[in-house]
Ligand SMILES: NC(=O)C1=CN([C@@H]2O[C@H](COP(=O)(O)OP(=O)(O)OC[C@H]3O[C@@H](n4cnc5c(N)ncnc54)[C@H](O)[C@@H]3O)[C@@H](O)[C@H]2O)C=CC1
């Protein structure tokens with residue numbers, strides 16, 4: 001099987017319930033047992049029509065059923081950043097869609113109160129307050145885990161955190177997760193990367209309906225995309241390293257485009273900005289600039305699937321990157337947001353940008369200057385800055401089926417459902433604010 005590689009160029013800164021054998025770290029005996037179980041399972045199915053025949057066969061089935069249920073719930077997953085916007089969706093999705101879960105560990109700097117409600121279910125939910133920058137905390141949390149989904153990160157393109165802090169969390173944090181896998185014997189690592197590791201680049205080149213192999217000059221200067229690109233590279237290079245017990249580490253990276261859905265903070269901010277402006281937003285970006293967006297439920301579903309299938313198809317999926325995609329329409333950032341803000345009573349004024357681009361750029365630069373001047377006194381971090389303007393103003397859309405080909409991904413939520421769910425969430429937010 002040829003190994004597919006990502007097509008971007010340049011350095012970082014510059015519902016299937018499969019059974020089968022799981023390669024559980026340090027548990028060769030379990031593998032042997034699972035192979036045996038598989039064999040038994042076949043034998044059992046073949047003999048099913050002969051049910052009437054013998055008590056011996058019945059005994060075999062009973063044994064088989066017991067072995068199946070013992071097998072069914074045996075995996076320990078750890079989700080770093082599990083209390084964030086995407087993390088909460090991934091945690092809930094895992095509990096709904098991963099029948100082999102025995103324990104779900106949620107590792108985050110800030111634990112959410114909603115975790116309490118999950119603790120009464122059949123899966124053991126363990127909340128761990130910890131910091132990915134602290135190697136010992138990560139290693140302690142990871143001991144005995146089979147799969148880690150690493151999505152803890154500082155998502156900051158507004159200048160709230162320093163470049164050093166972004167690097168520490170996103171890059172050093174990822175190094176710590178990889179080393180903890182090696183030390184503790186965790187064999188499967190899924191990393192939540194970002195479209196930002198590819199682009200848009202500093203030159204503002206469009207990426208139009210591209211896929212994982214589309215050639216593109218990936219050059220960044222901003223700390224966030226730089227850190228994500230470095231971290232992704234570390235994760236992919238770690239594929240194949242031997243973990244404790246001697247088995248190879250299997251890694252892959254998912255690259256969501258701009259995520260939207262219930263709990264999306266930026267959407268909340270834009271909504272409140274609109275309310276402050278008397279229910280209006282003013283078009284700043286030409287409608288022709290397309291921006292890739294993907295529904296949070298589908299991104300979560302993709303994480304669940306990739307984590308499951310990575311265990312079955314390590315040779316194909318190890319070391320690979322996958323864009324996260326669904327059926328959300330290609331639109332400009334602002335027009336897309338209006339799909340949700342419109343039904344909540346907001347209006348986008350203008351069919352063309354109200355201000356010329358040079359003036360917006362000037363305002364963005366002014367915001368950056370003000371941020372720098374005010375830093376000793378307060379944190380001034382508006383949505384508009386030179387980086388976010390460049391992001392919003394550069395076409396970046398994805399058209400790929402790599403995830404479908406490699407691990408059978410199909411979006412769980414249609415566009416209509418994703419839209420309805422997001423609107424419903426915004427309307428509850430709206431009524432609770434009144
Ligand atoms: N929101 C988006 O549009 C996109 C997000 N991503 C990636 O998805 C991941 C999740 O992003 P979101 O849920 O949007 O962000 P978020 O900020 O809502 O969630 C990140 C979580 O990580 C936790 N965290 C931060 N620093 C930590 C530390 N030092 N130790 C432990 N936990 C820490 C935070 O407390 C938070 O719960 C990130 O890695 C991000 O880069 C990728 C593409 C798009």
Ligand SMILES: C[C@H](CCCC(C)(C)O)[C@H]1CC[C@H]2[C@@H]3[C@H](O)CC4=CC(=O)CC[C@]4(C)[C@H]3CC[C@]12C
Pocket residue numbers: 155157193194195196257258259266284285333383384385387388389391392
């Ligand atoms: C905040 C930006 C929109 C500002 C509009 C303006 C200029 C009129 O005020 C957002 C435009 C594009 C967004 C980013 C994009 O979706 C890709 C991302 C991927 C990530 O991994 C994290 C988030 C983000 C950087 C996202 C952040 C907001 C925008 C810059």
